[in-house]
Amino acid sequence: MRNVIPAAIAIGVGIITLLGYFFTGPELIGLRLVFTDWAVLLGALAVLLGLLNLMVVHARRIDSQSKGWLYSLLTVAAAVVMLVIGIAEPILSKGSNTLYDSTSISNLLFQGIIVSSQAALASLVMFFLIVAAVRLLKTRPTGWSVLFLAVMLISLIAWLPFSSMGLANQFRDWLIQVPAAAGARGILLGIALGTTAIGLRVLTGLERPYKD
Amino acid sequence: MTIPFLGGVTNIIGLGFLIVAGGLLLGFYVLTRQGLKPDLRPLSGYDAMLNQVGQAIESGGRVHISLGPNSVIGEDTGAALAGLAILDVITDTSAISDRSPIATTSDSTTLPVMRDIIRRSYRERGTLDRYESTSARLISLDAISLAAGTTSIVADDNVQANVLAGSLGSESALMAEAGQRKGVSQVFASDRLQAQAVGLAMADHVLIGEEMFVGRAYLDQEPAATASVLSQDVLRWVIIGAIVVSFVLKFLSL
Numbered sequence: 352m353r354n355v356i357p358a359a360i361a362i363g364v365g366i367i368t369l370l371g372y373f374f375t376g377p378e379l380i381g382l383r384l385v386f387t388d389w390a391v392l393l394g395a396l397a398v399l400l401g402l403l404n405l406m407v408v409h410a411r412r413i414d415s416q417s418k419g420w421l422y423s424l425l426t427v428a429a430a431v432v433m434l435v436i437g438i439a440e441p442i443l444s445k446g447s448n449t450l451y452d453s454t455s456i457s458n459l460l461f462q463g464i465i466v467s468s469q470a471a472l473a474s475l476v477m478f479f480l481i482v483a484a485v486r487l488l489k490t491r492p493t494g495w496s497v498l499f500l501a502v503m504l505i506s507l508i509a510w511l512p513f514s515s516m517g518l519a520n521q522f523r524d525w526l527i528q529v530p531a532a533a534g535a536r537g538i539l540l541g542i543a544l545g546t547t548a549i550g551l552r553v554l555t556g557l558e559r560p561y562k563d
Numbered sequence: 564m565t566i567p568f569l570g571g572v573t574n575i576i577g578l579g580f581l582i583v584a585g586g587l588l589l590g591f592y593v594l595t596r597q598g599l600k601p602d603l604r605p606l607s608g609y610d611a612m613l614n615q616v617g618q619a620i621e622s623g624g625r626v627h628i629s630l631g632p633n634s635v636i637g638e639d640t641g642a643a644l645a646g647l648a649i650l651d652v653i654t655d656t657s658a659i660s661d662r663s664p665i666a667t668t669s670d671s672t673t674l675p676v677m678r679d680i681i682r683r684s685y686r687e688r689g690t691l692d693r694y695e696s697t698s699a700r701l702i703s704l705d706a707i708s709l710a711a712g713t714t715s716i717v718a719d720d721n722v723q724a725n726v727l728a729g730s731l732g733s734e735s736a737l738m739a740e741a742g743q744r745k746g747v748s749q750v751f752a753s754d755r756l757q758a759q760a761v762g763l764a765m766a767d768h769v770l771i772g773e774e775m776f777v778g779r780a781y782l783d784q785e786p787a788a789t790a791s792v793l794s795q796d797v798l799r800w801v802i803i804g805a806i807v808v809s810f811v812l813k814f815l816s817l
Contacts, residue, residue, distance in 0.1 A: 355572055366732065373574045373577060397672045398671045398704070401704070402671075404674060404701050413658045465708075472734070475737070479765075480733075480764055483765040494701075530583045538756060538759070538771060538773075541774075544802075545773040547580075548588065548791040548794060549648075549776055551791075552787055552788070553644060557588075559645065560647045562633075
């Protein structure tokens with residue numbers, strides 16, 4: 352019974368929500384929207400649990416002084432400071448919503464630290480990929496590795512803004528529009544089928560990630 | 564064309580497709596329960612995955628599995644469920660180890676499900692005393708920070724096997740680079756096109772697109788999962804047939 356009730360609820364809610372997309376009956380659509388709202392609400396509450404999890408993981412690292420514990424200390428301190436600012440700012444500005452105000456301290460900190468550091472990290476990705484592709488030729492020198500590196504280099508070089516690159520540009524466009532697009536659509540089709548299959552497994556109770 | 568309460572043609576086709584897919588799934592499920600054992604085409608990623616987990620346990624190391632930014636209440640729920648199925652099987656295998664696997668995500672709705680799956684594996688094995696409550700971790704709330712955060716886990720937490728399975732983007736290069744630098748074996752599975760190049764260049768084994776969704780069938784040989792693979796195959800041939808027929812009709816200007 353302990354396993355049956357959650358499964359029955361999950362399957363029932365899943366089927367009603369799914370049917371709400373196909374049938375136009377107002378009751379069904381209403382129910383679907385209610386379930387979707389509940390999911391969003393639970394998602395928001397899950398963020399609090401996630402924050403707690405983050406704090407516990409780093410607190411344990413600090414407590415055991417495991418490798419990199421100073422970074423954990425920094426993480427906890429940053430989280431606490433941001434939380435305090437996030438709570439105090441609207442109170443000090445007499446209840447106005449500072450969350451979406453671009454000049455608020457929380458937003459300035461977010462833009463100044465998080466966004467810029469993420470941009471820096473993202474810019475490293477290209478270098479990692481090129482190094483990995485060259486390394487791939489050394490460790491696994493197959494025809495596919497050579498093809499991969501060649502296509503990557505052609506695509507990158509063809510982006511250079513020189514007028515003499517006309518032929519390379521055309522070849523790059525063909526690469527992207529014909530073989531790459533065809534392959535991508537094949538992969539996307541497979542992903543859609545996989546998603547459908549796993550969704551149906553959950554809806555029929557054959558797959559239950561929520562057993563406990 | 565519209566049918567009362569069912570909307571337009573797209574809805575009819577969509578519902579019809581789901582009914583056929585559901586029928587195929589249940590039909591193949593009955594057949595696999597009755598002993599049908601199809602020969603699934605070999606996927607080196609899954610063969611390697613369990614070997615790597617076994618080797619990590621034997622060497623006293625940990626297994627790290629990242630489910631990426633997938634949410635269980637979003638559009639990428641399918642990939643989240645596929646990643647959770649892989650986590651389930653890996654945790655079942657590694658629950659004999661003294662050290663819990665580490666599962667990471669950047670979505671707070673996936674976190675409690677991950678935690679539940681890991682805990683359940685230990686409970687079912689009767690080794691709940693070895694379960695670490697911090698084995699499921701929310702690293703951040705966005706994908707790039709998750710990638711940056713997991714680099715320190717791979718480097719510092721004695722990780723010996725690195726499994727990346729989720730809707731990972733190009734930022735997963737940071738995660739894979741950390742694994743490469745440490746020399747741990749890696750399996751990479753993503754349903755995002757931009758991550759396929761990362762996986763191909765940086766991981767030892769890559770599971771492309773739909774291959775990520777068949778983990779339970781390959782790792783666990785569960786009848787329902789095997790039935791799901793068979794129904795996917797039938798539907799794929801139906802779609803290929805439809806594409807070929809529509810191409811021929813268009814070519815003949817019919």
